[in-house]
Amino acid sequence: MKQYLIKLFIFSVVIAISIGFVFSKADGRFDPFYKRFTSSKQSSLILGSSRAAQGLVPSVFNEELNKDGFYNYSFTFNTSPFGPTYLNSIKNKFNEESTNNIFIISVDPWVLVSDGLDPENALQFDESENFLGKVTSVNSNPNLSYFVNGFTDLYVKVLINNSNFLLHDDGWLEVSIKQDSLQLEKNLSSSIDNYTQKLETYQFSELRLDYLKQTILFLKPFGEVYLVRLPIHEKMKAIEYQIMPDFDARINKLSEITSVKYINLYNEDGLYQFTDGHHLTKESAMMVSEKVANFIKNIEATNSRINEDQ
Amino acid sequence: MLFNSLEFAIFLPIVFLLYWFVASRKISYQNILILASSYFFYGWWNWKFLFLIVFSSFLDFYLAKAISKTSKIQHRKLFLSLSIIANLGLLGIFKYYNFFIDSFSTAFSFFGQNINPDYLQLILPIGISFYTFQTLSYTIDVYRKKIDSTNNILAFFCFVSFFPQLVAGPIERASNLLPQFFKKRSFNYEKAVDGSRQxxxxFFKKIVIADNCAYYVSAIFNDANEHSGSTLVLGAVLFAFQIYGDFSGYSDIAIGTAKLFGFEFKQNFAFPYFSKNIADFWRRWHISLTTWFRDYLYIPLGGSRVSNLKTYRNIFIVFIISGFWHGANWTFIVWGLLHFLYYVPTIQLNKNKISLKNNTVNSTLSHLNSGIKMLFTFSLVTFAWIFFRADSIKDAFAYINGIFSKSLFTLPQFIAEEKLWIVLFFIAFQMFIEWQGRFNNHALERFGIQFPKYVRYGFYYGLVMIIFLFGSKQEQFIYFQF
Structure with missing residues (x-):
């Protein structure tokens, strides 16, 4: 018995060390989300779906706004739509001791819809079954909870760095793909098919809009909140219009109620390039981030002038 | 509790240490611990269904005692009938009630009578088919005077509910397993090491092979109309390896776990995909169920010691009931029927009586004839798996129809995916290792025994790391639903 247990123990230690070694190799290339769960609590958050994850670059905001705490905590439309799961995760990630923050919340119809039978029933929001709902800690390195409960692919991916993305330390997801027109056209067509199909099952959820409001109200005491609608390809606009024709009206109303600014770049699609119709290329992401930062800068300057005048 | 879960990874070492360090002094302590941990293991899924196991255990314990106490044949028959009716009645209600109601309703509507059946909203208790057959075999064996009834209720309850094999077998016979609960178990190093290897x-077969195959199998079977003929063939072949990896993997973990506690189970899979004909396949696939049907159904019906026509009838009944045992769906019945049709020529050609050992000893892949026979048998088995996996007969025929199309001669979808090649590589690796170990009780029983220890440990280390790096995430075992 003793011999068996000793051998088993030594074998288990060797295995545990090997597994630890594999996990220690986890970086921003093996998975587009993991690193966001390994950083400490953050202050100025950028929130939203994959459009924000790829399209809003924290380093640009830091530079333009002379701050150093921007952090992109956006995921995808099906894992981080506004709802109880995302709000709970934001609360866990946010450092409530920080003040004078700037929060940028990217909004679009897809983060306000649900494919459950009853879009007003939070129990039918299936993001709770995804990693944001399952990961128990969002601030530990290495994050075993994410590896066990959140990561759904093979662990060997940790050791193979052949992905076309890089998740930066500040949470920005940099995607590098071939930019030839044929490939872009193919990607756009695939996105159109994919999202047109979603129109059949997804519908607007008043409850999700309410959770967006709750998210804003949670963050407001700690700084300025800005709502941003990022540009998308013209062909994708038509699909978005179908699922929520009154999107801008609703967001305008929400911004009035909550007293936050709404920066709408929806109609500036001609100025930017997209990888698949709704994700900005990394070059365009830099440009858009700069533009949003300048908007914020101007608003802040105007506000401080008003304050000084008063 | 699933074997491939974190809960089991915590549960097993705790029970193991308690068993050998706290309960090892007395046999009753060991049995109490086994019973408590088995009920905990089962109750982790749904504690409410524990009462069914307790009920079956009580019933068969006392009925078997009653059978052995009386010498009157009518009384013995009555007690046996009670056991059969109660056990199969429970199984029938939980597993087959809705199926029969639905089938009757369909039959009536065929004749223009529409009825609205009352379906029962029942959850199928996990493992009910397995422990029902196990406990039934005990009362039948007592009735046949093959074994004596036991007075040791604790040992009997352990026999019915022993956690390694409670939910998906192997279906152990009382003659083999029950006496093992009468003796105090002492730790045996060789046995524990062999159990760990098994x-x-x-785990390799379940987590690396079955669960990775499941990804493609689901994608292909759930959307069969959208795939080419060659992709559908790929889906069927991958399902063949999925179900084998899933079920034989479960059996290996169960048998190995039992060895850690000092128990010996019978072999449940004997490398069935190396079979040279269907009769051979059925001597190697789910052996505990096949032999159960042989001993408690086929032989009582007359077996092969009757006229040819009756022999075919008996085989037909066994295959149909075996199919039905797997699930309340016509697909399983057609699966059984297909195997019956495959089996008939082996009787005609008198190929159904070659012993397992002779058959394998002479088999080498270098022998082209054997290789072709194995491939042919595998193809037949894989074809039948389509019915087993499909949701309905209609879906199965649509699947088969899709295979025999022009697109059969195109490259399958997913062929460019790295992950598919990884899966195919590991299937080849699995078959290689199993081929090396085909004369043993399990693939790793004597694998690499000729090499130095550090080479063997290196191999086991590599295997654990393969499971970790290439293992798919926790999936339910297929046979839990049966």
């Missing part, structure tokens, strides 16, 4: 191989 568990390791079981």
């Amino acid at each position: 568990m390791l191989w079981g």
Whole structure:
């Protein structure tokens, strides 16, 4: 018995060390989300779906706004739509001791819809079954909870760095793909098919809009909140219009109620390039981030002038 | 509790240490611990269904005692009938009630009578088919005077509910397993090491082979109309390896776990995909169920000691009931029927009586004839698996129809995916290792025994790391639903 247990123990230690070694190799290339769960609590958050994850670059905001705490905590439309799961995760990630923050919340119809039978029933929001709902800690390195409960692919991916993305330390997801027109056209067509199909099952959820409001109200005491609608390809606009024709009206109303600014770049699609119709290329992401930062800068300057005048 | 879960990874070492360090002094302590941990293991899924196991255990314990106490044949028959009716009645209600109601309703509507059946909203208790057959075999064996009834209620309850094999077999006979609960178990190093090896191989088959195959199998079977003929063939072949990896993997983990506690189970899979004909396949696939049907159904019906026509009838009944045992769906019945049709020529050609050992000893892949026979048998088995996996007969025929199309001669979808090649590589690796170990009770029993220890440990280390790096995420075992 003793011999068996000793051998088993030594074998288990060797295995545990090997597994630890594999996990220690986890970086921003093996998975587009993991690193966001390994950083400490953050202050100025950028929130939203994959459009924000790829399209809003924290380093640009830091530079333009002379701050150093921007952090992109956006995921995808099906894992981080506004709802109880995302709000709970934001609360866990946010450092409530920080003040004078700037929060940028990217909004679009897809983060306000649900494919459950009853879009007003939070129990039918299936993001709770995804990693944001399952990961128990969002601030530990290495994050075993994410590896066990959140990561759904093979662990060997940790050791193979052949992905076309890089998740930066500040949470920005940099995607590098071939930019030839044929490939872009193919990607756009695939996105159109994919999202047109979603129109059949997804519908607007008043409850999700309410959770967006709750998210804003949670963050407001700690700084300025800005709502941003990022540009998308013209062909994708038509699909978005179908699922929520009154999107801008609703967001305008929400911004009035909550007293936050709404920066709408929806109609500036001609100025930017997209990888698949709704994700900005990394070059365009830099440009858009700069533009949003300048908007914020101007608003802040105007506000401080008003304050000084008063 | 699933074997491939974090809960089991915590549960097993705790029970193991308690068993050998706290309960090892007395046999009753060991049995109490086994019973408590088995009920905990089962109750982790749904504690409410524990009462069914307790009920079956009580019933068969006392009925078997009653059978052995009386010498009057009518009384003995009555007690046996009670056991059969109660056990199969429970199984029938939980597993088959809705199926029969639905089938009757369909039959009536065929004749223009529409009825609205009352379906029962029942959850199928996990493992009910397995422990029902196990406990039934005890009362039948007592009735046949093959074994004596036991007075040791604790040992009997352990026999019915022993956690390694409670939910998906192997279906152990009382003559083999029950006496093992009468003796105090002492730790045996060789047995524990062999059990660990067998568990390791079981985990490999389940987590690396079956669960990775499941990804493609689901994608292909759930959307069969959208795939080419060649992709559908790929889906069927991958399902063949999925179900084998899933079920034989479970059996290996179960048998290996039992060895850690000092128990010996019978072999449940004997490398069935190396079979040279269907009769051979059925001597190697789910052996505990096949032999159960042989001993408690086929032989009582007359077996092969009757006229040819009756022999075919008996085989037909066994295959149909075996199919039906797997699930309340016509697809399983057609699966059984297909195997019956495959089996008939082996009787005609008198190929159904070659012993397992002779058949394998002479088999080498270098022998082209054997290789072709194995491939042919595998193809037949894989074809039948389509019915087993499909949701309905209609879906199965649509699937088969899709295979025999022009697109059969195109490259399958997914062929460019790295992950598919990884899966195919590991299937080849699995078959290689199993081929090396085909004369043993499990693939790793004597694998690499000729090499130095550090080479063998290196191999086991590699296997664990393969399971970790290439293992798919926790999936339910297919046979839990049966």
